[in-house]
Amino acid sequence: MSDRTIRIRQAVTNNLDHLDLDIRRGLLVVIAGVSGSGKSSLVFDTIAAEAGAELNETYPPFTRNRLPKWTRPEAGSIEGLSPVIVIGQRRLGGNARSTVGTVTDTWTYLRLIFSRLSKPHVGESSAFSFNDPSGMCPTCSGIGEVVAPDVEKFLDLGRRLDEGAIVLPGFGEGRYWYRKYAELGVFAVDAPLGDWPREHVDALLYGGRWAESLAVEVPKDYEGVADRFERIYLRTSETVSERKLKTVAEFTRSTMCPDCHGERLNAAARSATVDGRTVGELARIEIPELRDVVARLGRTEVASVAAALLERLDAMDGIGLGYLHLARATSSLSGGESQRIKAVKHLGSSLIEMLYVFDEPTVGLHPHDVAAMVEVLCRLRDRGNTVLVVEHDPAVMACADEIIEIGPGPGRDGGRLVFQGSFRGLLDSDGPTGRALRAPAPTTPTPRSPTGWATIVNARTNNLDGVTVDIPRGVLTVLTGVAGSGKSSLAAELSAQHGAITIGQKPVSANRRSTPITYTGIAQALRRHFSRITGAAVGLFSANSDGGCPVCKGLGIVYTDLAFMDVQETTCPTCQGARFTAEALAHTVDGLSIADVEHLTVSEAIDRLAEPAIRSRLVHLDRVGLGYLALGQPLNTLSGGEAQRVKIAKELRDAIEPSIYLLDEPTTGLHLSDTARLISVLYDLIDHGHTVVVIEHNLEVIRVADWLIDLGPGPGRHGGRVLYTGLVDGIGDTSTGRALRE
Numbered sequence: 001m002s003d004r005t006i007r008i009r010q011a012v013t014n015n016l017d018h019l020d021l022d023i024r025r026g027l028l029v030v031i032a033g034v035s036g037s038g039k040s041s042l043v044f045d046t047i048a049a050e051a052g053a054e055l056n057e058t059y060p061p062f063t064r065n066r067l068p069k070w071t072r073p074e075a076g077s078i079e080g081l082s083p084v085i086v087i088g089q090r091r092l093g094g095n096a097r098s099t100v101g102t103v104t105d106t107w108t109y110l111r112l113i114f115s116r117l118s119k120p121h122v123g124e125s126s127a128f129s130f131n132d133p134s135g136m137c138p139t140c141s142g143i144g145e146v147v148a149p150d151v152e153k154f155l156d157l158g159r160r161l162d163e164g165a166i167v168l169p170g171f172g173e174g175r176y177w178y179r180k181y182a183e184l185g186v187f188a189v190d191a192p193l194g195d196w197p198r199e200h201v202d203a204l205l206y207g208g209r210w211a212e213s214l215a216v217e218v219p220k221d222y223e224g225v226a227d228r229f230e231r232i233y234l235r236t237s238e239t240v241s242e243r244k245l246k247t248v249a250e251f252t253r254s255t256m257c258p259d260c261h262g263e264r265l266n267a268a269a270r271s272a273t274v275d276g277r278t279v280g281e282l283a284r285i286e287i288p289e290l291r292d293v294v295a296r297l298g299r300t301e302v303a304s305v306a307a308a309l310l311e312r313l314d315a316m317d318g319i320g321l322g323y324l325h326l327a328r329a330t331s332s333l334s335g336g337e338s339q340r341i342k343a344v345k346h347l348g349s350s351l352i353e354m355l356y357v358f359d360e361p362t363v364g365l366h367p368h369d370v371a372a373m374v375e376v377l378c379r380l381r382d383r384g385n386t387v388l389v390v391e392h393d394p395a396v397m398a399c400a401d402e403i404i405e406i407g408p409g410p411g412r413d414g415g416r417l418v419f420q421g422s423f424r425g426l427l428d429s430d431g432p433t434g435r436a437l438r439a440p441a442p443t444t445p446t447p448r449s450p451t452g453w454a455t456i457v458n459a460r461t462n463n464l465d466g467v468t469v470d471i472p473r474g475v476l477t478v479l480t481g482v483a484g485s486g487k488s489s490l491a492a493e494l495s496a497q498h499g500a501i502t503i504g505q506k507p508v509s510a511n512r513r514s515t516p517i518t519y520t521g522i523a524q525a526l527r528r529h530f531s532r533i534t535g536a537a538v539g540l541f542s543a544n545s546d547g548g549c550p551v552c553k554g555l556g557i558v559y560t561d562l563a564f565m566d567v568q569e570t571t572c573p574t575c576q577g578a579r580f581t582a583e584a585l586a587h588t589v590d591g592l593s594i595a596d597v598e599h600l601t602v603s604e605a606i607d608r609l610a611e612p613a614i615r616s617r618l619v620h621l622d623r624v625g626l627g628y629l630a631l632g633q634p635l636n637t638l639s640g641g642e643a644q645r646v647k648i649a650k651e652l653r654d655a656i657e658p659s660i661y662l663l664d665e666p667t668t669g670l671h672l673s674d675t676a677r678l679i680s681v682l683y684d685l686i687d688h689g690h691t692v693v694v695i696e697h698n699l700e701v702i703r704v705a706d707w708l709i710d711l712g713p714g715p716g717r718h719g720g721r722v723l724y725t726g727l728v729d730g731i732g733d734t735s736t737g738r739a740l741r742e
């Protein structure tokens with residue numbers, strides 16, 4: 001039936017090569033393919049973008065302005081879509097009011113239960129909401145923390161007043177406020193603050209408030225430095241400028257709210273109990289324990305609410321999130337944890353015929369937890385939804401109704417349909433994924449010998465149980481263990497105790513002007529090369545400088561801000577997207593203008609640009625598997641895994657001193673066939689004398705480690721211990737050991 005199929009014709013977004021594709025609705029479909037082959041371009045930038053844009057169009061412009069923005073994909077036609085829900089790895093963000101409980105709705109259920117059953121009886125469920133005035137702690141407004149001035153940072157005790165002893169902005173020498181303090185005649189202007197009697201320093205800070213009890217006389221209307229700071233920066237109701245926010249962040253610290261001790265609720269809500277426990281206590285115990293409390297409410301008037309809550313809690317436990325507690329701030333969750341949390345929320349949805357889109361849902365999951373995640377995907381499908389999943393893990397592919405492989409290569413060598421069919425069919429197919437799945441497991445190399453040891457002593461971050469462990473230097477160490485067992489915490493300790501260089505997956509830059517070549521320093525060499533050969537000034541070859549198109553300021557696009565409409569992004573009419581002035585483009589080297597060079601991929605540039613200063617740096621980008629990137633592609637369009645590899649490429653060039661490198665799941669976004677290449681890059685770092693420590697679940701990487709540190713046995717307080725440390729071969733009966741043997 002035609003209306004049961006998503007029909008895509010002539011899709012050309014990013015690298016898609018006039019792709020025609022039919023996807024039957026109501027199935028669990030895995031999109032596979034090598035990194036950069038066009039999976040995200042298809043699933044996110046084409047299918048989800050079209051569905052989102054069409055849905056937005058059904059709203060009036062005023063509402064539309066408040067909805068997420070979708071850029072219309074480039075395609076001939078797309079039919080058969082339904083509303084889309086993207087469950088990606090974007091972190092849940094820094095909103096201080098968002099907790100695991102609020103985003104999964106479990107907190108709403110718990111509040112309902114308390115509003116009916118608690119003693120003393122309090123009333124409405126809003127009385128237990130820290131986002132509602134009737135429930136929130138009045139001292140911290142439901143945040144659980146208060147911002148206090150960090151007065152130690154206000155003053156530089158080594159300086160005199162006229163030397164800028166007050167380091168808060170605006171109090172400097174010669175300024176109005178400095179003179180006001182100095183002219184009082186109370187403070188010793190010719191001595192550094194450190195030589196003042198303590199009460200003088202206090203009077204400077206707190207003035208009128210404290211002065212009476214001090215042997216210091218200051219005028220009645222005198223306002224101390226700290227008082228003034230609090231009034232202007234902390235107790236203001238005005239909208240605060242960017243600069244002010246920076247000052248606040250610099251000169252304050254967050255401390256636990258003295259009133260609610262972080263529970264966020266007012267006194268009435270904090271003291272009410274159900275089954276002898278307060279809501280604050282229940283928010284701080286781990287999911288399985290909370291589950292048992294809720295299960296005992298099955299025969300009460302809230303039985304149906306309790307049942308709904310139980311279902312959510314079981315789902316969370318099932319996908320390896322049992323170690324969390326409801327009060328945990330979502331801003332502290334990893335990308336993988338955030339994605340799983342979002343999935344739980346949708347499990348409770350009764351909407352059907354939706355289109356769910358996931359981005360590598362197994363990131364951060366031990367092989368042991370992958371089955372539960374697949375179960376979640378299947379349940380969403382079984383409710384009558386279509387589930388599209390970008391994924392590299394064969395265990396997920398094996399459970400899918402259909403696999404679609406995009407490829408065969410990355411960038412311009414990809415963007416085509418390579419395979420569509422069952423997992424069995426994929427195993428027999430001739431594309432990169434089929435071949436990689438058939439390839440025999442690589443033989444384990446002989447482990448290298450450490451060149452020394454870095455000892456982590458008595459680590460107690462988060463759930464770590466006073467761990468003392470030796471990290472071998474000069475080899476590849478892999479940290480393993482189920483999600484929440486303490487791997488990141490141990491890595492943080494390693495960094496704190498030995499100063500490791502962390503190469504994470506955070507975006508390299510949010511700036512549209514950053515590209516792989518500006519970040520790795522190639523752009524500068526390129527400009528000098530162009531200048532030397534053409535005789536023109538270096539600045540002419542920079543889009544951010546003289547050479548940039550004046551209309552779009554070298555961005556290649558212009559933004560039009562229409563009232564009540566979306567901000568429109570259009571190609572710059574003057575330079576047609578080339579970003580450079582006609583004068584800059586007129587100069588060519590080997591037949592290429594500077595804009596032509598930015599359109600080359602890394603691999604093409606290696607072939608065409610002979611200049612050693614340029615080529616020697618490009619090879620590092622190629623080395624980490626990014627040969628398909630265009631030199632001028634904005635870094636803010638890269639995925640987390642790609643961004644991490646750009647950073648590795650930069651380190652391959654920069655690092656000279658032997659260092660400790662720390663990487664969190666570097667195989668994220670990598671196809672099976674790319675993993676071998678990543679491993680050889682890690683080996684490269686080791687060959688240069690560095691120490692490499694990675695957190696990984698990928699069995700291929702674990703197998704080639706020189707040294708293993710396995711944490712566990714469980715998550716949260718059931719983990720935090722070292723179960724095994726040594727050669728890969730020697731690991732015993734832990735979840736990691738079992739996964740390796742399977």
Ligand code: ADP
Nearest residue numbers: 014015035036037038039040041411628629637
């Ligand atoms: P995958 O998801 O398979 O790793 P992508 O769809 O992200 O691959 O990328 C396919 C190709 O399109 C790559 O060459 C990538 O660099 C390029 N690309 C992705 N996003 C953009 C963008 N916003 N602008 C330009 N090129 C892009």
Ligand code: ADP
Nearest residue numbers: 323332462463482483484485486487488489716
């Ligand atoms: P892993 O890296 O093995 O998944 P983590 O080191 O991230 O594990 O977490 C170990 C434990 O510490 C878990 O119980 C986790 O919930 C807790 N934890 C991690 N980060 C924080 C944080 N910022 N605040 C509170 N608890 C945290």
Ligand code: ZN
Nearest residue numbers: 137140257260
């Ligand atoms: Zn409080």
Ligand code: ZN
Nearest residue numbers: 549552572575
């Ligand atoms: Zn322009």
